[in-house]
Amino acid sequence: MKITAADVFVTCPGRNYVTLKITTDDGLVGYGDATLNGRELSVASYLRDHLVPLLIGRDAARISDTWQYLYRGAYWRRGPVTMTAIGAVDVALWDIKGKAAGLPVYQLLGGAARDGVTVYGHASGAGIDEAVADVARFLAAGYRAVRVQSSVPGLDSTYGIRVGGGLTYEPAADDRPVEDVWDTAAYLDFVPRLVAATRDQLGYGFHLLHDVHHRLTPIEAARLGRSLEPYRMFWIEDSTPAEDQSAFRLIRQHTVTPLAVGEVFNTIWDCKDLIAERLVDYIRTSVPHTGGITHTRRVFDFADTYGVRSGSHGAGDISPIGIAAALHLDLTIPNFGIQEYMGHLDPAGEVFRSGYHLADGMLHLGDEPGIGVQFDEEAAARYPYQARYLPVNRLTDGSMHDW
Ligand code: KDG
Ligand code: MG
Numbered sequence: 001m002k003i004t005a006a007d008v009f010v011t012c013p014g015r016n017y018v019t020l021k022i023t024t025d026d027g028l029v030g031y032g033d034a035t036l037n038g039r040e041l042s043v044a045s046y047l048r049d050h051l052v053p054l055l056i057g058r059d060a061a062r063i064s065d066t067w068q069y070l071y072r073g074a075y076w077r078r079g080p081v082t083m084t085a086i087g088a089v090d091v092a093l094w095d096i097k098g099k100a101a102g103l104p105v106y107q108l109l110g111g112a113a114r115d116g117v118t119v120y121g122h123a124s125g126a127g128i129d130e131a132v133a134d135v136a137r138f139l140a141a142g143y144r145a146v147r148v149q150s151s152v153p154g155l156d157s158t159y160g161i162r163v164g165g166g167l168t169y170e171p172a173a174d175d176r177p178v179e180d181v182w183d184t185a186a187y188l189d190f191v192p193r194l195v196a197a198t199r200d201q202l203g204y205g206f207h208l209l210h211d212v213h214h215r216l217t218p219i220e221a222a223r224l225g226r227s228l229e230p231y232r233m234f235w236i237e238d239s240t241p242a243e244d245q246s247a248f249r250l251i252r253q254h255t256v257t258p259l260a261v262g263e264v265f266n267t268i269w270d271c272k273d274l275i276a277e278r279l280v281d282y283i284r285t286s287v288p289h290t291g292g293i294t295h296t297r298r299v300f301d302f303a304d305t306y307g308v309r310s311g312s313h314g315a316g317d318i319s320p321i322g323i324a325a326a327l328h329l330d331l332t333i334p335n336f337g338i339q340e341y342m343g344h345l346d347p348a349g350e351v352f353r354s355g356y357h358l359a360d361g362m363l364h365l366g367d368e369p370g371i372g373v374q375f376d377e378e379a380a381a382r383y384p385y386q387a388r389y390l391p392v393n394r395l396t397d398g399s400m401h402d403w
Contacts, residue, residue: 001026001060001100006052006089008034008044011380014345015168016040016388017319017352019375020047020088022096024060030095031375032088033288033322036080037170037315038390046085055089061100063093067294083266083291090292091325091371098370105293105328105371116362117330119314119341120145120209120234124161127151128197135198135208144361145207145234145338148198152190155181157391159213159403168316168345170390177389182401184220192227199231207234207338209260214241214402215393218250225255234338235260235282235311241402245271248279258282263313266290268299275303282311282337288322289313293329300333309337316342320352321373327356327365339363350379 005023010016018034034043051070058066070086071077098105106112121138123146125131131150138146149160157180160169170178191210198208210233216224221239228236237260240247251259262284265271274280283303290296300310310333312326323341330339341363344352353374355366366372393403 001028001096003055003058003060006047006055008047008052009375009377009380010040010044010385011351011383012386013348013351013379013383015317015348016385017348018044018088019319019321019380020092021375022055022060022089022092024096028060028096028099030060030092030099031321031371031373032090032092032095032292033319033325034084034088035288035317035319035322036084037317038388039081040385042081043084043088046081047088051085051089060093060096063090063097063294066090066093067291071291078267078269080264080266080289083295084289087288087290087292087295090294091287091321094293094325095370102369104365104367104369105325106331106365109293109297109328109332112331113334114331114336116360116364117327117336117339118144118362119339119358120147120207122147122149122160122162122342124149125151126161127153128194131194132198132201136202139202139206142359142361143206145209147209147211148194149211150190150194152183152187154186155183157181160211170388175387178391180391180393180403181396182215182393183396184216187215188220188224191224195228195231195233204232208232209234209237211237212239214238216240218247221247221251222254225251225257225259228257229255233257237261237284238263245273245279248274249277252279260284260311262311263289263315267295268302271299272302275306275308278306278308280308282309284311284313284340286313286318286322287325287329288318293325297329297333300329300335304333304335309335311337312339314340314342316344320344320348320354321371321375324354324356324365324371324373327363328371331365347379347383351376351383
């Protein structure tokens with residue numbers, strides 16, 4: 001089963017997605033998600049210019065060997081661009097392996113270990129009342145877990161607030177990033193009130209999450225965690241900039257609120273100390289950004305040894321192919337925690353036809369062989385790439401801050 005072609009598609013059906021298609025000499029086709037939000041073209045180039053020439057002629061069945069060849073062979077290891085490109089190849093090869101076997105990928109990974117994949121949805125609002133009403137809307141739709149975010153009084157824009165009815169937090173196409181303004185004191189005063197109102201009005205019969213999005217110092221994060229303890233959070237996410245693993249030692253000393261981190265990680269080396277020292281409770285690496293199913297499975301297996309659970313990143317900038325790949329892994333691992341699910345903006349459904357569906361707060365995979373997502377090249381061509389940036393953040397005095 002030799003690889004005869006590998007093609008990269010960049011399309012913008014609502015937002016940008018990069019898709020890798022690998023074709024074999026026996027006519028099988030596999031797809032991988034190579035989307036890296038705001039840096040899409042760098043992964044497309046890494047694939048087209050550096051990996052595609054190496055893939056032609058390789059045996060598509062040798063997934064592990066190809067993974068090692070691309071990872072060790074690069075010499076320049078790790079990093080989001082490299083690992084997203086390798087991840088796309090890996091998922092496309094798992095897709096092909098499933099199709100060759102006539103089985104969904106989760107069957108090749110050991111079969112389902114649970115009935116479905118519990119997901120959390122994204123509730124948000126311009127203030128407490130609107131945010132709580134949005135959480136209630138998710139609960140009414142059957143969700144068992146909801147993330148709550150709200151605009152912070154006094155700040156013009158805050159991460160995580162849905163614009164209109166859309167499923168995106170980034171403003172439309174522009175030639176440079178939008179600048180948000182951040183005030184930690186206002187945020188730290190506000191969030192306990194938001195969370196308290198959510199629990200007061202809606203109770204404790206569901207999992208409640210909140211994303212800090214890397215904005216606090218360790219002691220500020222510790223204070224936030226402690227202030228939220230009465231409200232039994234499922235987790236607070238990315239409370240400090242993720243590259244500083246030692247920050248979590250300090251946070252851990254002060255609070256029993258569960259901690260999650262990992263959406264910007266791309267290898268096991270980014271999180272091995274966090275896991276081995278039990279400094280976090282959930283590891284949020286995503287299949288597309290962490291070297292595909294092959295490497296993400298290693299991260300989760302290692303985490304299981306230390307009682308750390310998965311909580312994979314699943315924002316709308318991960319395409320339906322990336323989400324489906326995550327679901328195959330989620331369904332099989334022993335230490336599944338939760339899966340983020342933001343959904344996708346129309347017209348993404350014209351380009352990606354996915355076999356998974358939401359019922360009772362869980363995502364359920366279909367029985368199609370492989371990953372189970374079809375990619376429509378003609379539809380993709382109708383939505384050309386649009387340059388977009390993620391926002392940046394400044395403090396009220398104009399200093400750059402983490403977004
Ligand atoms: O591309 C960046 C987004 O994926 C990120 O801002 C979303 O933090 C996020 C989340 O938890 O979904
Ligand atoms: Mg996040």
